[in-house]
Amino acid sequence: xxxxxxxxxxxxxxxxxxxxxxxxxxxxxxxxxxxxxxxxxxxxxxxxxxxxxxxxxxxxxxxxxxxxxxxxxxxxxxxxxxxxxxxxxxxxxxxxxxxxxxxxxxxxxxxxxxxxxxxxxxxxxxxxxxxxxxxxxxxxxxxxxxxxxxxxxxxxxxxxxxxxxxxxxxxxxxxxxxxxxxxxxxxxxxxxxxxxxxxxxxxxxxxxxxxxxxxxxxxxxxxxxxxxxxxxxxxxxxxxxxxxxxxxxxxxxxxxxxxxxxxxxxxxxxxxxxxxxxxxxxxxxxxxxxxxxxxxxxxxxxxxxxxxxxxxxxxxxxxxxxxxxxxxxx
Amino acid sequence: xxxxxxxxxxxxxxxxxxxxxxxxxxxxxxxxxxxxxxxxxxxxxxxxxxxxxxxxxxxxxxxxxxxxxxxxxxxxxxxxxxxxxxxxxxxxxxxxxxxxxxxxxxxxxxxxxxxxxxxxxxxxxxxxxxxxxxxxxxxxxxxxxxxxxxxxxxxxxxxxxxxxxxxxxxxxxxxxxxxxxxxxxxxxxxxxxxxxxxxxxxxxxxxxxxxxxxxxxxxxxxxxxxxxxxxxxxxxxxxxxxxxxxxxxxxxxxxxxxxxxxxxxxxxxxxxxxxxxxxxxxxxxxxxxxxxxxxxxxxxxxxxxxxxxxxxxxxxxxxxxxxxxxxxxxxxxxxxxxxxxxxxxxxxxxxxxxxxxxxxxxxxxxxxxxxxxxxxxxxxxxxxxxxxxxxxxxxxxxxxxxxxxxxxxxxxxxxxxxxxxxxxxxxxxxxxxxxxxxxxxxxxxxxxxxxxxxxxxxxxxxxxxxxxxxxxxxxxxxxxxxxxxxxxxxxxxxxxxx
Numbered sequence: 001x002x003x004x005x006x007x008x009x010x011x012x013x014x015x016x017x018x019x020x021x022x023x024x025x026x027x028x029x030x031x032x033x034x035x036x037x038x039x040x041x042x043x044x045x046x047x048x049x050x051x052x053x054x055x056x057x058x059x060x061x062x063x064x065x066x067x068x069x070x071x072x073x074x075x076x077x078x079x080x081x082x083x084x085x086x087x088x089x090x091x092x093x094x095x096x097x098x099x100x101x102x103x104x105x106x107x108x109x110x111x112x113x114x115x116x117x118x119x120x121x122x123x124x125x126x127x128x129x130x131x132x133x134x135x136x137x138x139x140x141x142x143x144x145x146x147x148x149x150x151x152x153x154x155x156x157x158x159x160x161x162x163x164x165x166x167x168x169x170x171x172x173x174x175x176x177x178x179x180x181x182x183x184x185x186x187x188x189x190x191x192x193x194x195x196x197x198x199x200x201x202x203x204x205x206x207x208x209x210x211x212x213x214x215x216x217x218x219x220x221x222x223x224x225x226x227x228x229x230x231x232x233x234x235x236x237x238x239x240x241x242x243x244x245x246x247x248x249x250x251x252x253x254x255x256x257x258x259x260x261x262x263x264x265x266x267x268x269x270x271x272x273x274x275x276x277x278x279x280x281x282x283x284x285x286x287x288x289x290x291x292x293x294x295x296x297x298x299x300x301x302x303x304x305x306x307x308x309x310x311x312x313x314x315x316x317x318x319x320x321x322x323x324x325x326x327x328x329x330x
Numbered sequence: 331x332x333x334x335x336x337x338x339x340x341x342x343x344x345x346x347x348x349x350x351x352x353x354x355x356x357x358x359x360x361x362x363x364x365x366x367x368x369x370x371x372x373x374x375x376x377x378x379x380x381x382x383x384x385x386x387x388x389x390x391x392x393x394x395x396x397x398x399x400x401x402x403x404x405x406x407x408x409x410x411x412x413x414x415x416x417x418x419x420x421x422x423x424x425x426x427x428x429x430x431x432x433x434x435x436x437x438x439x440x441x442x443x444x445x446x447x448x449x450x451x452x453x454x455x456x457x458x459x460x461x462x463x464x465x466x467x468x469x470x471x472x473x474x475x476x477x478x479x480x481x482x483x484x485x486x487x488x489x490x491x492x493x494x495x496x497x498x499x500x501x502x503x504x505x506x507x508x509x510x511x512x513x514x515x516x517x518x519x520x521x522x523x524x525x526x527x528x529x530x531x532x533x534x535x536x537x538x539x540x541x542x543x544x545x546x547x548x549x550x551x552x553x554x555x556x557x558x559x560x561x562x563x564x565x566x567x568x569x570x571x572x573x574x575x576x577x578x579x580x581x582x583x584x585x586x587x588x589x590x591x592x593x594x595x596x597x598x599x600x601x602x603x604x605x606x607x608x609x610x611x612x613x614x615x616x617x618x619x620x621x622x623x624x625x626x627x628x629x630x631x632x633x634x635x636x637x638x639x640x641x642x643x644x645x646x647x648x649x650x651x652x653x654x655x656x657x658x659x660x661x662x663x664x665x666x667x668x669x670x671x672x673x674x675x676x677x678x679x680x681x682x683x684x685x686x687x688x689x690x691x692x693x694x695x696x697x698x699x700x701x702x703x704x705x706x707x708x709x710x711x712x713x714x715x716x717x718x719x720x721x722x723x724x725x726x727x728x729x730x731x732x733x734x735x736x737x738x739x740x741x742x743x744x745x746x747x748x749x750x751x752x753x754x755x756x757x758x759x760x761x762x763x764x765x766x767x768x769x770x771x772x773x774x775x776x777x778x779x780x781x782x783x784x785x786x787x788x789x790x791x792x793x794x795x796x797x798x799x800x801x802x803x804x805x806x807x808x809x810x811x812x813x814x815x816x817x818x819x820x821x822x823x824x825x826x827x828x
Binding site: 209 | 427
């Protein structure tokens, strides 16, 4: 079989960019290529990476999810505050059955995950049955959750010193942080789901042409809701990893994460208009931007400068994307 | 395949939309192994009837029976379960997916755990394409293919469902003659396999050729039913519109002054078209005929500045001009009526008024304020002039029929006082009566000194209306016919690709 180098370069261009950034980092900073920094770099990719993965599902069905930022921290906040509430009753233990008590970390994880899925479900229902544009629906959800975050925490941080919970943010397995393992595993699962199963076919067809999908007998309403739920699920997994790393839940945390996630996905080549992109694309966007962020910290640039660069990169990437095929378009 | 005596009957179907009775007590049936055609003008109720059969529209009254059993079709999935598939007139394809994925959309071969069996999918698709003698890569992305290939994919999509009945809605709209013959072979094969076909088309010759039975809908009612042997084209036209309209422009014989208004020299765009030299005279209707891929449509688009030619120059009234974008063409008084009315010709969810005065917003604006009265006046003028049937000029254009929509597009350019109009397939998807009116408008425009280029594949229409016809083949001008030399066969020969 003939090897099509041009196509390989085209499809994996961002991978080259990633290695280029790492190379530049290695030569311009003595700290870049150290175990600690590399571990930090890939650990920091996990949370925005998971969010980018989540919003990709929603992008693929030609919709947008702005609620993932607030949702990231809402899951743990809801879990912790209900734990505090039940803790008063059950002496900081959660009764499961008879005289059995659940580990509070399990409780946090389960409640967070359920919260993400339910919020995703609500987003999906609002969009499909309420006929609210996804932008408005998820913007409203973002605002509401943001408010709820403050209400539930009374504006103060909760400290989560539960060793059975916080290990997730600190543990390294074979030198690779646990968060990163989770992120990689979920990306692989998502990639398989999208490429080889019916779930992927349904989602791509809706993003390609919703009317066509409907005429082919596909339950568009159901699958769009599923896409929102997958996004919500990813956001809550991100939230668990995030809060276990910081050992804190606080309302102002994770503000603006939705836009970072969208930026990562777009840079990777996930199209906002639906049907184009994949979990792998979201992954590429994440590692490139993650490496770039790490490089900036090595150079001593702060978030202010970083944001300027992110803005410019997004404009460039979308411009390049638009140039690809515009034959005969007005 | 189904047993060979299945019978699908729609009985007493009625449907009203706000203000219109779309269907009034219509009954229609199709049995295995026959082609039953459904014809009628736009707005006669064909689409509504098929929408009901496919579960997109809900009837107000009436029932559907399969082999004398009452069936309910509430959404496309139900139709699918009854082994009923539809080849839609408008392509329903996902441009981001491959040929095979599109063919098996919604019904992908898969394992119990939900993993798609790509190998089987591609093999099946290949088998299906082979069975109708089409060579097309199953791995190709649909967005990269052309419209006639899309049509084939649409047909394969319908066949993939192993249907007992197929509805074909204008399946030949974007096929050339050879492909149409191919399609008819496919249809004959399907008939032999005991599949019942409902065939919808505006092309009466085809209808008579392929049908066993023909039913004519007029204003939501069954007007007539014919068996194949009993009918000719004229009967069908009479039955569809009540009278026989001859599309004939008597003005074309007039001797127009040989004053060139638009001259195109050595136009070339990539490998789409090259060496194009055209002169358009004042008051002339110039036909431009070429099949898909001949470059005729692209040439028109490049004259209007939608695509920029690589080489060549254009002059208007002997003055060399440069057209880099549509705005340049518009400011020189050149208007373009696109074939894709819905997306390019009209702003669907704007009012008739807004669409009609779209080109003259500046003229209607005084020191920054829009003159609504003047806009209404202008619109009403053109509605009267062009005989556009509307109840309210503030209602959306998407509610108009194809013919009336086309007139709104024309009104937009007339309002701008254009001297040259470029028509791209002006009568595609428009019923016979509206076609005649569109041609009448074109000839009226030229009688008043305007000049027109019409790109079209409706050769009889061109012959009846144009002063000259230029044929194109594979990006080159293959011949130019003067009025005296018009001959349908010769022209067809000059456009068909060998």
